[in-house]
Amino acid sequence: MLLKVENLQTHLHLKRGVLRAVDGISLEVGEGETLGLVGESGSGKTLTGLSLLRLLPKGSGRIVGGSVALDGQELTTLSESAMAHDIRGKRIAMIMQDPMTSLNPVFSIGDQVGNPLRNHEIARGAALRSAVVDVLSRVRIPSPDKRLGDYPHQFSGGQRQRIVAAMAIGCTPRLLVADEPTTALDVTIQVQIIALLRQIQADTGAGIILITHDLGVAASLCRRIAVMYAGQIVETGPVRQIYRAPAHPYTQALLAAIPRLGQKRTRLAAIPGQPPSLIDPPTGCRFAARCPVRMDKCAEAPPTTVLGDGHSAACWKLA
């Protein structure tokens, strides 16, 4: 198994209390597989991605429990310098949301794409230059050899996202964490980026964790998804199966909220209520307060029920 996360817990120590942002997450990503991490804002999905790389806010963020194993190697116990030198950018890479701000405006793209290669001692000098040209052409930047000295503002948004992707895949990472890579882009570019990610996967065999709130994007790229709510995973499984027959009430509500053509509705179906505070989360099922089929038993934390074929959900209704 490429990536095995077990019972990961990440807490944020804020002035007003300890925020249990990621509270017992377990997931697996296989070689060449794409897992979608889906959830609303505040569900903890971004922080989960950051936890894999141990890029938590200095001072306040801390992994307090659980394990993260990449190719069998435990990451939570590595030293900071080992993380920077061996893991980040080399075996796990990250792509962030906004391409307009993800690139350093005062450095050329040649320098920025070459930087991870240089830092992880993949190449130097002339070999570095050709490696940069190579990776830029792989992400379909036209005439890369002529554009090495160009600056980010000379590229379009879609191109910038590709350049960021080039920075990420330069050292051929085993796992790519893409945090909302399409959110800041318009729809036509989104398609290109998704195609790009697919192509990267085909070329390098890397695993991808796609963090998104967009169920459509998740469906177009991922084979499996994990649905997060309030710091926990409520349902995991093959994407087609979940979309066809969602098991957890939250997933059901999410899918029901997507407006469809031909529907005769004047109002969007929203989920009433708010996610619970993660500083003092409820002990039982965290979705219970908003759940349409809540029972008394839900005051206790529900077990994860396996529904077959890699599909599981945490709900008393299924137990």
Next chain:
Amino acid sequence: MRGDAVLRTQWRFGWMRGLPWLPLLVLGAVGAFAAGGEWFLPYDPNELDLGASFKPPSWQDGGTTAYLLGTDNLGRDILSRIMAGSRVSVIVAFYAILFSGSIGALMGMIAGYFGGRVDAVLMRLIEIQQSVPAIALALILAAAMEPGLSTVVVVIVLTYWAWYARIIRGEIMALKGRDYIAFARVAGVSTPVIFARHLLPNIFNTLVVLATLQVGQVILFEASLSFLGLGIQQPDISWGLMLSDARQYITNAWWAITLPGLAIMMTCLSANVFGDWLRDRLDPQLRQL
């Protein structure tokens, strides 16, 4: 009732929160020396006593408690001279800030309120004023006029009016669009009255902050001018002038160089700290200055 009393106490002392007491103490001392004059001085600051020249401060070998901070080359008591020098600092600061502030604020108000060509002219004037470095301007003025206290004040006014004008102009331009100004004009209120009753109270805070922030710079500027010999002249006493005198016998009397400079630094520092505190309470937007 206990909760109520707590609230009231907080309100009463709220404005004093974080009051920088040490700077205020220093400023108070300076003001007291300046105003009180002869009351505080242990000696006549101009009294010569060649027999007692070059006495080091009292805590050094060779120093006596008779002259707490030592004496200069003519046997004059340094402590008394420092106290006496505060008067010049206060007077210069007062007049310089009064005039540059009034003139600058008025011009800023006119330019900001009337806009258009008046404003353009003012901006050009400000640019021209800023094209000559202040010291250079002071030098020419001193060459043309007799050096002295009035020269110093004139130079500072000519240098700083633009600073006030620019900032006040900005504030007025922001205020101009407010509704109550429009109402006043529609109601036929005359412009001077608008200035006095509607605009002035709103820029008052800013003016106070600017004035306090200027104090430190005025003190440094006057010291520099007097040091060069373009400012206060003998037998008047200024800290800058003391340093200029002491320069000649720097090898003999380090205290004559260090102590008056320390007075300058303490006063300027206190003014700056107090000015910053006042700015944070009255008009934090000025922080980008």
Next chain:
Amino acid sequence: MSGFLARRLMQGLVSIVGASVIIFLISRMSGDPILILLPNDAPPSLIEETRRNLGLDLPLWTQYFIFAKNALVGDFGNSYRWEMPALDLILDRLPATVELAIFGLLFSVAIAVPVGVMSAVHRGGWIDRIGRVFAMLGQAMPAFWVGLLLILVFAIHLNWLPAFGRGTPSHIILPAIALGWYPVAAQTRIVRSAMLDVLDSDHIRLSRALGTPERLIVWKYALRNAAVPLLTMLGVYFAAMLGGAFVVETIFAWPGVGRTVVEAVFSRDFPVVQAGVLFTSILFVLSNLLVDISYGVVDPRIRDAR
């Protein structure tokens, strides 16, 4: 962008002309220059003749135009004190002043950048707090006092560095420190504030996520961004150095324009004063103009803006 620059150059020109008017008017304020040139007991006829020769009987406006016309070709008259053209005297001393200003600026930047960066990286740490205290103190100390103290400690007491004149490389150290002392506080603030902003930005986070060592992140990738506001302000600070040079040169007997003008003021040597102040003003205006030019040079985004 060239349109903007052209406009700024025009503004600069207007400022310089305005400065020349001010300089001219103030010089004429001083009373009759004749009385300085000629001995006190000169006969009235000689006074009249000299006055006519020097064109001092013409209306003020005409006098100004003559002054300006002459100034444009570099004729400021001869120094009353030295028997040579005032312009030559000033130009001869100019390099020394520029050199001092440059080194003063280098000193202040050499302090401000490391302190500013470390203050931002270890925000609230001891460098940050001590730096702020020193900055406050530094802004309350007049440059001439700093110079005197430096002389007292390093030249007299320790005898490490020379206190007067210009010659060997060690001669510039103390004057440069005295001159560059004052702006350190403001520059440190700029660097610190800019670094805090940049360190929070997405591209730095991405760089860190891709394993860039922290040292590189701070001193290469963040600093270059943070340097932009400082670099664009360098023109202003250079101008401030020019202003401060008058006093510092006097203390250290540095043979620059500043000291020359100060001496000329005391000897009522008007041509030299006029030439000196005008030249300083021109440099002053140009340095401030540099700010607008350097925006384009330093920030690649603006460089390419049509």
